Amino acid sequence: MTTPRSVALERLAYTLAAPVLAVAPNLYPDHPVNQVVQLAGAAGIGGIVLAAKSDTHGAGRKILRWAPLVLAAAVDVAAKNTTGFGPYGLDGLLAAGWAAAGFLVLPFSRHARRSHHRPALAAPLPAVAPQPAPPAVEPPVVQADDGADLLTRRARTLWEQAGMPARTHIVKATRHPGQRHDMTILLRASETGRPISGLTEASVAAPFGVHSSDVVLAEVAIQPGRQGGPGWMEARITPDANARRRTKPTAQERWTDRVGGSKGGAPGSELVHKTRDDERGVTFYRAKMADSTETPRVDLAKVCRGLGLPEDDSCVFVLIDGAEFLISAFDSPPLSAVFPATRELLTPDAKGMYVCGFTITGQPVKTMVYQHDKNAPAHGLTLGVSRSGKTQFFAIHMAAQSLDSQVVWLSTVRKDEKTTVLGRYIDRQGSNALWMARSLRAANALCEIRAEMPWPHDGQPHDYKPGDARCPYRQLNVYGDEFMTAAQDGDFGEFIQKDGEALTVTGLKYGIGFNPAGQSPFAHNGFSTEMKDNLRQNSRPVIFNMGSPGATRKAAEGTMENAYDVPTIPARYSRSEGSAIERAMRGEADPENGVSTGGVAVIVLDNGRAVLMRSLYADFDTDLARLFPDEVNRLTDHEISELDKRGLWFDWNEPVRPGEFWPEPDEDDEGEGRSRRRGGGGGEGKASGKRGARRSEPQVTSPRQALEAIKRLTDA
Numbered sequence: 001m002t003t004p005r006s007v008a009l010e011r012l013a014y015t016l017a018a019p020v021l022a023v024a025p026n027l028y029p030d031h032p033v034n035q036v037v038q039l040a041g042a043a044g045i046g047g048i049v050l051a052a053k054s055d056t057h058g059a060g061r062k063i064l065r066w067a068p069l070v071l072a073a074a075v076d077v078a079a080k081n082t083t084g085f086g087p088y089g090l091d092g093l094l095a096a097g098w099a100a101a102g103f104l105v106l107p108f109s110r111h112a113r114r115s116h117h118r119p120a121l122a123a124p125l126p127a128v129a130p131q132p133a134p135p136a137v138e139p140p141v142v143q144a145d146d147g148a149d150l151l152t153r154r155a156r157t158l159w160e161q162a163g164m165p166a167r168t169h170i171v172k173a174t175r176h177p178g179q180r181h182d183m184t185i186l187l188r189a190s191e192t193g194r195p196i197s198g199l200t201e202a203s204v205a206a207p208f209g210v211h212s213s214d215v216v217l218a219e220v221a222i223q224p225g226r227q228g229g230p231g232w233m234e235a236r237i238t239p240d241a242n243a244r245r246r247t248k249p250t251a252q253e254r255w256t257d258r259v260g261g262s263k264g265g266a267p268g269s270e271l272v273h274k275t276r277d278d279e280r281g282v283t284f285y286r287a288k289m290a291d292s293t294e295t296p297r298v299d300l301a302k303v304c305r306g307l308g309l310p311e312d313d314s315c316v317f318v319l320i321d322g323a324e325f326l327i328s329a330f331d332s333p334p335l336s337a338v339f340p341a342t343r344e345l346l347t348p349d350a351k352g353m354y355v356c357g358f359t360i361t362g363q364p365v366k367t368m369v370y371q372h373d374k375n376a377p378a379h380g381l382t383l384g385v386s387r388s389g390k391t392q393f394f395a396i397h398m399a400a401q402s403l404d405s406q407v408v409w410l411s412t413v414r415k416d417e418k419t420t421v422l423g424r425y426i427d428r429q430g431s432n433a434l435w436m437a438r439s440l441r442a443a444n445a446l447c448e449i450r451a452e453m454p455w456p457h458d459g460q461p462h463d464y465k466p467g468d469a470r471c472p473y474r475q476l477n478v479y480g481d482e483f484m485t486a487a488q489d490g491d492f493g494e495f496i497q498k499d500g501e502a503l504t505v506t507g508l509k510y511g512i513g514f515n516p517a518g519q520s521p522f523a524h525n526g527f528s529t530e531m532k533d534n535l536r537q538n539s540r541p542v543i544f545n546m547g548s549p550g551a552t553r554k555a556a557e558g559t560m561e562n563a564y565d566v567p568t569i570p571a572r573y574s575r576s577e578g579s580a581i582e583r584a585m586r587g588e589a590d591p592e593n594g595v596s597t598g599g600v601a602v603i604v605l606d607n608g609r610a611v612l613m614r615s616l617y618a619d620f621d622t623d624l625a626r627l628f629p630d631e632v633n634r635l636t637d638h639e640i641s642e643l644d645k646r647g648l649w650f651d652w653n654e655p656v657r658p659g660e661f662w663p664e665p666d667e668d669d670e671g672e673g674r675s676r677r678r679g680g681g682g683g684e685g686k687a688s689g690k691r692g693a694r695r696s697e698p699q700v701t702s703p704r705q706a707l708e709a710i711k712r713l714t715d716a
Helices: 005-027 032-053 059-081 087-104 106-111 150-161 201-208 239-247 251-258 300-307 390-403 417-422 433-451 483-487 493-510 529-537 549-558 580-586 637-645 703-714
Strands: 168-175 183-189 215-218 232-237 269-277 282-289 316-321 324-330 353-359 364-368 407-411 428-430 476-480 512-518 600-604 610-615
Touching: 005 032, 005 059, 005 087, 032 059, 059 087, 150 168, 150 183, 150 201, 201 215, 201 232, 251 269, 251 282, 251 300, 300 316, 300 324, 353 390, 353 600, 390 407, 390 417, 390 476, 390 512, 390 610, 407 433, 417 428, 428 433, 433 476, 433 483, 433 493, 433 512, 433 637, 476 493, 483 493, 483 512, 493 512, 493 529, 549 600
Parallel strands: 407 428, 407 476, 476 512
Antiparallel strands: 168 183, 183 232, 215 232, 269 282, 282 324, 316 324, 353 364, 353 610, 600 610
16 A cells, blocks of 8 residues: 555654654753644644534544644643653653654544545555446445445436535435336435525436426425425426427326416416317316415416417307316307207296206206296396397297296387287287387386285285286286387386386386396496396396497496306307418408307306306297297286276377376466476376477577577567
């Protein structure tokens, strides 16, 4: 073995210094050499104290390095305080022992424990036979054998060559089933009780030669027989799985990477399962929020791009239910289908419910002809622009009410073909604002009449009870199409709005439901807040296309107690064909393949949730008799007689009768038409007047008319 030069020099220094330590204190007690030795010993004591208090590794080596100075000072003090060279030459023996200890122990402890200070010749090298090793021969194991498998040992070798990143040690490496390179390594801090810090994906990926995106760090849970916590960490290295995930991802992986991420269309969500219904041509993606307390925030267009679906609002729909939601992707627009109305679907059940349409998923949607749970009739609210499907819905709703033996009145602002056809199957129908005002006035009068009608079983009047065979009258349903337009009529709008509001408030007690329809549910267009609240609470509002998705959403939210997500109804359903960019570059026109959304509506259910449906289709070009009962339901003779006594039962298409809505002019007004208007609703026809005298003041539109008005005011 070759002795390092530093060790040889240190041993020579010990040998030469030993005689000085023995002789100097005895011959020259006050010599500076003794002071230097003692100061060096004091410094050695300080170094030993600091090394002993330090928590770092190598404290023992530091103590041994300072020991020669401390022992030299001890020998010097002992030699100085003894008489002569001491008994039996003690001073010389102590100095010789100090030199021997330094010669044998201290150089070895100082140099041989640090491998990077050891020369190459200091370590014996085993002779390697010059014969080729087969591929299966394992490399020599550097670490102590702890029973680790081959994969763990190889991983440890790579880890040590990388310098033990973040001062960690590989406890175990586990190969993923069916993978060649994917594995999970379990790491712990090299020093017990120290947390792992500074470990990154890049520092794990570098030793194994993979990309940092192929490494995922995770905490280690505490398990029986194994520690956990901050001092442990798990690293999953998956280059093979990630390569497949980027090229052929599963549905779960695609959702996690492109939809459920922080920048996806439904952040924080997880895919529950993906199912396909070939018969109906639809794919369902059922998902839920990872945190059940969060509400889904779904950007449908972004979800479509993430899943590789066409961004088509006619084929892709979302249904939200609490923390879960359902994405339905159809091959063709599901609401473009036609669902013919039949008497079986329109016949109400024991609770007054019948099928009025079907949703995008093929589920039947029901609405009510009376409120079984409230033991009262039902109002109705139908909204939509022209040609959106309101009259079609009127037809099926009236048919269901007629099949339940109820009476129906229908009034519209203007005459049209469909309302005229419906008039054949219901009790009464008219087409102007005057007719609507008269029907509402008669309905309000019926409330007074029915409040006094005795029931046959006890001879006492009672409130209306749907389905009670003892009730002496039938439920009456008053329809007002284009109610907002009629409520703004210059002649009869005041009476229509006032009587309509009164009917929504008091009509339910007496078996009368009001069904207005129009293009706005807001107060400035004829609906008072009280009227809208009563309609909303006692019906299932139906909103057809309002002209734009924003207007439809606003109208639906105006009828909902709590504004849930409202589905979108586009102007037309059109499939996206090809690339719009390529058509623009070629100068081609966009394909005209739109399908009308007439009959598609949003119905607000009892829990406030808005559902998209397609209402049943009643063909007015064929005979509607198959939907309505054979006989038209009418009022009772007693009700007609009482209305006739009040002057309210006649042909409501007649011109305005004298004094029907306004009082006759006073005799002292010389017949100039200065009459006082009064509200409708009572009107027993006792006063007689001219229709031309219905306004309190003539309108002035020119200077000549203004001059004539001044002359009349001054009797000039």
